Amino acid sequence: MIETYLLHLFIIACLYVILTTSLNLAIGYTGLLNLGHIAFYAIGAYTSSLLALNFGVPFWIGALAGATLAAIVGYLLSYPTIKLKGDYLALGTLGFSIIVESVLKNWVSLTRGPLGLPGIPKPSIFGFAIDTIPKYALFGLILAVLVYIVLEIVVRSPFGRVLQAIRDDEMAAKTLGKDTFNAKAKALALSAFIAAIGGSYYAHYVTFIDPTFFSILETILIFSMVIVGGTASMLGSVAGAVLLTLLPEPLRFLPFPSSIIGGMRQALYALLLVLVIRWRPQGLIGENTFKKFKNGVKR
Amino acid sequence: MSLTVKNLKRSFGGVEAVKNCSFKVKQGKITALIGPNGAGKTTVFNIITGIIRPDAGNITFKGEPLIVLQTHEIARLSIARTFQLLKLFPKLTCLENLMIAHPGKDEKMFDCFLKPKKIRAEDEAKRARALELLKVVDLERYKDEKAGNLSYGQQKLLDIARCLATEANLLLFDEPVAGVNPIVRERIKKLLKELKQQGKTILIIEHDMRFVMDLCDEIIVLDHGVEIATGTPAKIKKNKKVIEAYLGVDA
Numbered sequence: 001m002i003e004t005y006l007l008h009l010f011i012i013a014c015l016y017v018i019l020t021t022s023l024n025l026a027i028g029y030t031g032l033l034n035l036g037h038i039a040f041y042a043i044g045a046y047t048s049s050l051l052a053l054n055f056g057v058p059f060w061i062g063a064l065a066g067a068t069l070a071a072i073v074g075y076l077l078s079y080p081t082i083k084l085k086g087d088y089l090a091l092g093t094l095g096f097s098i099i100v101e102s103v104l105k106n107w108v109s110l111t112r113g114p115l116g117l118p119g120i121p122k123p124s125i126f127g128f129a130i131d132t133i134p135k136y137a138l139f140g141l142i143l144a145v146l147v148y149i150v151l152e153i154v155v156r157s158p159f160g161r162v163l164q165a166i167r168d169d170e171m172a173a174k175t176l177g178k179d180t181f182n183a184k185a186k187a188l189a190l191s192a193f194i195a196a197i198g199g200s201y202y203a204h205y206v207t208f209i210d211p212t213f214f215s216i217l218e219t220i221l222i223f224s225m226v227i228v229g230g231t232a233s234m235l236g237s238v239a240g241a242v243l244l245t246l247l248p249e250p251l252r253f254l255p256f257p258s259s260i261i262g263g264m265r266q267a268l269y270a271l272l273l274v275l276v277i278r279w280r281p282q283g284l285i286g287e288n289t290f291k292k293f294k295n296g297v298k299r
Numbered sequence: 300m301s302l303t304v305k306n307l308k309r310s311f312g313g314v315e316a317v318k319n320c321s322f323k324v325k326q327g328k329i330t331a332l333i334g335p336n337g338a339g340k341t342t343v344f345n346i347i348t349g350i351i352r353p354d355a356g357n358i359t360f361k362g363e364p365l366i367v368l369q370t371h372e373i374a375r376l377s378i379a380r381t382f383q384l385l386k387l388f389p390k391l392t393c394l395e396n397l398m399i400a401h402p403g404k405d406e407k408m409f410d411c412f413l414k415p416k417k418i419r420a421e422d423e424a425k426r427a428r429a430l431e432l433l434k435v436v437d438l439e440r441y442k443d444e445k446a447g448n449l450s451y452g453q454q455k456l457l458d459i460a461r462c463l464a465t466e467a468n469l470l471l472f473d474e475p476v477a478g479v480n481p482i483v484r485e486r487i488k489k490l491l492k493e494l495k496q497q498g499k500t501i502l503i504i505e506h507d508m509r510f511v512m513d514l515c516d517e518i519i520v521l522d523h524g525v526e527i528a529t530g531t532p533a534k535i536k537k538n539k540k541v542i543e544a545y546l547g548v549d550a
Binding site: 150153154156157158159161162164165167168169171172173174175176177178179180183186187190232 | 386395411
């Protein structure tokens, strides 16, 4: 029993590693303060679930379809938000995630609205059924490692260097001949693609999803994971995801009703976020994006 | 003729920063754009590089019209610039700051997976070139230091090196020696002379008159957004209008 519980935590930690590293690509490396990441996660989860439930589409095709859809949406989202920077982009993308959530709630004929989608089949990849918890944990590990490697290679590549240059000074990057719109849109698309894979992975694990899974609380959680772990560090994101997944778990064993424990969980995230920003603004691992450089003097 | 600016106009609210400004920059020469504060010099630079759109007028570079293009497209026509207020990438290392300026192909997202060998070879070439340039400005010992940690003078040199790393033909320098000590100033002067010998066309904005008179082949004087004089340093020194613009008219 205890192994099942621990494996479950491991599976959830893998999910958050996928979501956090992909969000860090946008926030930490490209400087896009994206608060709409959870919408891409939702698109992935719903697309592959609906394809599986309605048409019996195999998991990997559904997951790829969801990821592709999310990537296209991410790319298109760049058009209306092109001129937005910093806080304004954060509000724009937050608005986007609220729109997606309310579509999920209200497009009842497609998504069954608040009733959610029960009975999502467990995945089977090329005839290999991933139907037990240990198998799913292994599957999660493989996915998380793959995502980590892909993202680490991208951010270290010349393309990744352009993204970081855009983060530091977009105008300067433009005067060096970089098509910054194109680079930002592609980064957002890749970030969305990976988040959607995370969505499919999660939906087929829990076998039931409803719109409350994709609310602003979830956005705040993965955002906190990025900040606590450290922006512009993929390893930091892994650390943040694992830490914030495990940290509130001991609360479960306290003799309080679950309604109180839920609130305590949120309070714990907030507390950790405050502590990190006050004492270690660069995060557990990672570069300091809050510190501004000016004329050689660190402020 | 390298760069031709014709009847350029641009106002911000009620301020006419540039009004009917025309001048030419000759190929292979060092030209200075001078004038009192607020004469519109930096605005002209921003219009040339596509950061600001003009209200009217025309700019051509080697016969190609610039004002219809976006900033990055203009840069790809082999035009590079520095900024009066430095615009380095503070969290990238000095080496990366120069590597990114290399005029290679467009950086594609999946190239690092599809053709890793080619990308690695290209990056090696960029690194070698960046190291060379760091030596030119005497910053090679800071190659792995973040640009934001350098002193102001060092950042100024790095900014110039980044401009060179683009291998552009037309180089625009916005106050390259403002606020730097005499030693660095001499080094920058020497560097600009070498660039001229390599056949680059240079346009600089500068307030340091000794620096300008020493270095430049031609001077364009702007005042209140209009060019009031053009000529060699010797001619400009004696021009009455220029003296009036700088010192005011006798009562």
